[in-house]
Every structure is written in structure tokens, then in C-alpha cells.
Amino acid sequence: MSRQFDVVVIGAGPGGYIAAIRAAQHGKTVACIDEWKNKDGKNAFGGTCLNAGCIPSKALLESSELYHRARHEFKKHGITTGDVGVDIATMQKRRASIVRQLTGGVAGLLKANKVEGLVGHGKLLAGRKVEFTPVDGDAEVIDADYVILATGSIPIELPMARFDDDNIVDSWGALEFEAVPQRMGVVGAGVIGLELGSVWARLGSEVTVIEAMDDLLFMADRDIAAVAAKDFKKQGLDIRLGAKLTGAVAGSGGVAVNFDDKDGAQTLEVDKLVVAVGRRPFTDGLLAEDAGIQLDDRGFIEVDDECRTRVKGVFAIGDCVRGPMLAHKGSEEGVMAADLIAGETAEVNYNVIPSVIYTSPEIAWVGQTEDEVKASGRAYKKGSFPFAASGRAKAMEQTSGLVKVIAASDDDEILAVHIIGPMAGELIAEAVLAMEFSASTEDLQRTIHAHPSLAEAVHEAALAVDKRALNYPN
């Protein structure tokens, strides 16, 4: 007699566990299957985000930034210390502890919502059946009315620089270094590459980033990328643009990295090489031959805008489907799938998903870049306000960066907000909310912002759109 659930979710990352909890809140019987195993051999819920991505990186970013500020900024405040040192083992213990608390938290939440957490491998069969193979045990077939596939993504491996789990590592590996690499190479100056590069550079590593594109942060607004490029350079990140990796060989002395740039072939000796060139959807062993699920040419599971696959009753969400590979996007798709299963109307507004890069200065944006607006042909106006003119930012000694607002010329609708600077990832929330409500620049202009705050910069940037900034020349 096979077990039966209303909803079976495969994957307990931010997409899967949220979908499972939401479905349970609708009164459904839910099972959530997950096979994530950490480097210590223990299974844990939470997926890449909690175990090898968002959370551990934020923990290390915080620790490394504090160390950096203690060493370089404290004396400006008149704070005297001796020589400030860092104990990586303790830092990593803290990181691991936070991860453990949160993954344990997910397990607790699933239990509290009466979701059956199943540790092991899930495979979708035909007819909405799921084959579940526990970590130690025999496979069983579970019947489901609905299945939600949420297996996420894994780092892309480059054939000329295969991972060796030692000196050529992926982002996860870079999060668990036990010592500060003297010299570190990073392939890929995307979000992950820059964040990891920042962490170890601040802790004392000599970091070189190799980026194949000619522009840094090609997906961000050009004005933001320009500030980022300048600041990262000042922080000692050696970013080589237009540099294509040709090979990497790990040897006794470290890793010999070969790449081509505009000047020709180059080599670089590093102790550790981190490959962070992107992530690919993970569907290995997920789909039976006759499951009926279609993958696109990049390996993503094909879904419509309600995350339904071609198979009736089977949804797919998060990094394993199209769209930005962001945890919050996966979570909202999980909520949408659960709501649709419960018979409610639901949708995800893909136009208003914020992106955040947790470097210092932090970068965040929602909406189109200025180039994208230009390409769309819509007449626009823009305004920006530098944090150098913000009293709060000055008090915080974090005056690098700016807020930029782009709006439509015809009806004043806010088209985008781009921020580089302190707390950008928090400040962007106001912009997301405003755009969700189709707010106009005037709405932002007429909303009171507390003083002194970083949020005022958003207010001033909105005023600047109409050349009415009050705390900066227009």
C-alpha cells in the first residue's frame, strides 16, 4: 500500500520548503523530499541557499567586513586597538553554526506545519507518482495529487578547470576555506565571484578576478557598475575584464591559471582558484524517462507563467526553471504553486523582483537598467543622489555610491531604482513596494522619509528625477 499525499515537493531549498509549508497552510497533506548532504556527511534541509549559498556567504561577508573596518576604519573614529587579527577557524565555526541553526529551523518549520520531511532522493515517475529512496533504506513509490519540482541548481563546472575539491573549487568550496589563501583566483565576476572575492580580499588574500565579458556586472545599470568597478579596485580586487580562461592546472605549488585577454596569453599563479561562472539547473536523476517533463535547451524544466509543466498536476519552481536564479523568486513561485493547487488565483510579478549583491558597497536594483529602457524606446527621465551627500552615510563612514531612479516621461511611472551603497539590499524594498503599486516618482517625492536616514537618498533621487533635489544641486 503506497503512501499518498496531496502534494509532494521534491527539494527543500527556499523554493521547496516554502511551497511545502504554504500547501500545508491550505490544509493539504504534504511530503517534502530532500537529499542535500553537507561536507560533514550530515543531511540538512534548506538547499543551496542555507547550506552553500546565501546564508554562509552573508555570514562570512559580515565577519570579513567587520575585520576590514576594524583594521582600516576604526582609527578614524578615534578607536585605538592593537594589531587586529583574525582566526579563520572561529569565523568558520560561526558560519557553520548559523547554517545549522537555520537548517534546523527549516526542519522545525516543516514539522510544525505537519509536512512530512523525507530525507533521500526523489524521482518523478509517470502518473504523478514519486519514487522516494531514503538515505538508508529501500525505495518506495508515493502517490501524489500534485508534485512540485524544486531541485534547484548547481555550479557550472568548466572542462578546462575541473573541480578537485582542494585547490580548484566552486563557490561552496570557497565558503569553507580553512585558511586565508595567500593568492586567490576567481573565474567569473558575477554576483557570486565578486562576493567571494570580497570576503577573502578583506581577510588579506591577494585576489585576481578573471571575467570573460568586457563589462563588469553586465546585467547591472552602467552607472552602478562604474561605481562598483572603482570601489572594488580600491579594495584591492584585481579584476581583469575581457579575460577568457584557457586552462588551470593544480600542482604542488598551487594552481597555474592560463587565460587570454586583449594583450594575449597570460598566466597567473594562485593558491586557490574559485570557479564561479554561473549555475545550471539541477535535474540529475530527477525525471524518469516516461515522466513526460520537457527540458529546454539549457536544461531548465519548461513551465508556463504559473509554473505548470506539460504534465497535469506537476509544477516546477525556483532555480530549475526559467527566470532569475534568486531565492526569493523561487519562494514566491513556491507560494504561487501552492495557492494554485489550493484552487486560488495566484501570480508572480516577474517585473518587480529585486536583485542584490552583498559586496561592500552593497548593490541592489529592481526594474530595467537605463540601457534596457532606452532599447525599449520608452521616453524616460532619471535622477540620482550620491551617498556622499547623505548625512547618515557620512556618520556611518560609508559614503560611496548613489541611488538612481528612472521613470517614464509620459506618465511618471517608476521604471527602475538602482542603488549602490550602504544597506542597498534593505533600501531596495521601498522601491519594490512602490513599483508593485505602480507608483509614480511623484508618489515617492511626496512620501515622508525619516531624517537622518539612508532611505532619504531614495527620496532625494526621486526629487532629482524632476530636477527638484533639495539636498544636492540639480
Added chain:
Amino acid sequence: MSIEIKVPQLPESVSDATLVNWHHKAGDTVARDENLVDLETDKVVLEVPAPTAGVLQEILIKDGATVTAGEVLALLNEGEASSSSVSAKSGTPAVETTQLPKNEASVSVKTSPAVRRLLDEHDLDATMVTGTGKDGRVTKADVMSFLKSDHSGIVTPGDPAPAIAGGEHVVALDRSEQRVPMTRLRARIAERLVAVQTSAAMLTTFNEVDLTEVMALRRRYKESFEKEHGVRLGFMSFFAKAVTEALKKFPVVNASVEGTDIIYHNYYDIGVAVSTERGLMVPVLRDVDQMSFAQFESELGAIAKRAQDGSIGMEELTGGTFTITNGGVFGSMMSTPILNQPQSAILGMHTIQQRPMVVGDAILARPMMYVALTYDHRIIDGKDSVQFLVTVKQLLEDPSRLLLQI
């Protein structure tokens, strides 16, 4: 306790009114003085405010019905709102904002700061605008496109009925037709315009006025006038004063016909035609002969504003002895104004155009305006009408004569 909401006292010449539309429905919570319903008469639109705060219990008379003074329109349950108060827009409780906008109906519609500003500036009601924002909210863009389109009365299925509908404009998208009933105001205007033509013997006499001197005066004293009196020196005060002086010389032009009697008026109440969204209105300025230029300009500005925003009272629209109308603001060069009965004459002003005129022996470019006087030939003869108009012309061409009253 239940209070009856009744039709207020209607001004003397008005027998009944049309209930245009309710701003709330049964079950809504209303604040004290909040406008409940609009009643339209021949001349103005009246608002009926809630005498106390409470819940609108029952609506007894529907939109579009004809009502008379004292009739009970609805029942209001006095006191604080009960638990089930539903707003006009969605299933959320009515939001009372501290700044009550002019049209209180928008209190129950969620609006953003920019939207509130636009609604306020253009004296609109949020319920008049179709919302395309989240949950049907009205966005700034929605209000902007509403203002751009011809919003003076297009009623399409599914739209909330505008509070005050012009109801006259038809947008032809294909060869089909659209039947739009006239508003009460329009129907009344149409009736009167036809009536005057069958009762009076209307003729129009023309002349032209060289406004060089008036314009020179205005140019020279524009700033000091405004500084001294706090109001702009326009053309209307010159015309009004010239007209008043001429009326003194030709009292029959200031008279009216009643049956077989001629009523001579020993006062000079001049009506000035104002074009508003609802239609043509003629607010009347009393005892213009006793007003200074500044007083006239100031009064005119105030009363015209009241006509535009619909707050003008019935008494301000009746009882004039003469009317001035200015087609020039729309570009009219010459026209034949229609009488504003029971008045016997009306002066039409037109655009000022530079024309070559013979001055002495020279040909000079002068700012000229054609003026028209339509008059009731039953009591005004050609001699009087022509000489009246010549007098007005002379007074305007040499404004010192206004000062000296010659």
C-alpha cells in the same frame, strides 16, 4: 436613531431637481458634512451633506429621478459606524483621511499622494477615474490619461458614473450612433434659447473699437494697479464701466419687457458670460456703476471662479439688467450674441486684431475689436441701439471720458 435626508429648499424659480447620483450606497459610513448626493437644477448643482456622522441606512430615491423640495431622499442612522461598513470601491472598511478632499466620495477610495494631488488640482473624484493599478487602485498615470481624454461626459458601460456629467460629447469610433440624453442644464439652456427667439424681436448692430488707448493705459499702470489693489487690470472693467455709462444715457437698453409694460431699472447689474464644464453660465455683478475698476475685477474673478467650480448660488445667476459676453477668448472675430431674457440687450466682445486703420491721413496698425449689440426691437429702436454702441465705442477709444463721465 434614524434621520431623514431631505431635498433642501430650492431657490424661488426652481420647482424641481434631478437626482444626479449618489456618492454612497446603503450601508456606507459617512462623516458629518460629507456630500451624500448631487441634485441638479436648471442652473446649478446642489450638494446634500450628511447632517451628522452615521451609516446611510436606506436610499429611497434612485439616480436620475426628479425630486421636489422637502422630499425624503434617504434615511441616515446617526452615530458611529457598525461593524459592517463597506466602502464603495472594495471590501475594505472606508478610510477616513484627515484632509477631506473637496469631493468626499474619494475618501473611501485608496489613493496615493500624487493621485490625491491631481484629483485636488482638477477637482475630480477618484471614483470618476478607472484604476489600473494593484487591486484596481487609481494610479497617477490613470488620472493623467483621464484628464487627457475628453472626460466631460463620455459614459461607457462599466465606468462609474461621473459625479457631474456633461453628457454631450460623443466619440465616434465607427459609423454607429450613440444616443446621449441632454443634461437637465443643457435641456433648460436649449429651451430658453429657442424661447427668446420667438418672444423678442432680436436684431444685432455692429461697430468697431480702437483699443489703443485702453491698452496703453493698461500697459502704463498694470503693475501699480496690481500692487495697489491686489488684482489684475483686465479689459472687462473698461467694458463694464463703458457699458454702465452708456446705459445711463440710454436707459431703455437697461430695461425689460413684461407683458405690455416696459420696466426701467434704476440699477445696473451686469452679467458676464462664463463658459464652464457644465455649460454657459452668466453670473451677475450688482451695482456696477458704483464699483471701482479694482472692485469690478476682483468681484468678477471671484464670481467666475465660483461658477467654474460649481459653488455659485442661484441668486448670483439671476436678476441682471444687461449682459456682456466675450467670444474673443475663443477666437471669434464677429458674432451675433443671443439675448439673456428678460434682458433687452447684450454686448458681444470679440478678438482684438491688429488692422490697418486710417488715423488722420496716415494708415496705422491699430488693435481693433468688433463689438456687437443684440437688442430687443420691441422696446429699443435702431437709433438707440446704434447710438448706445457708438457711445460705448467713444468711451473706450478715449478712456478719459470714463473718468469725466462725458
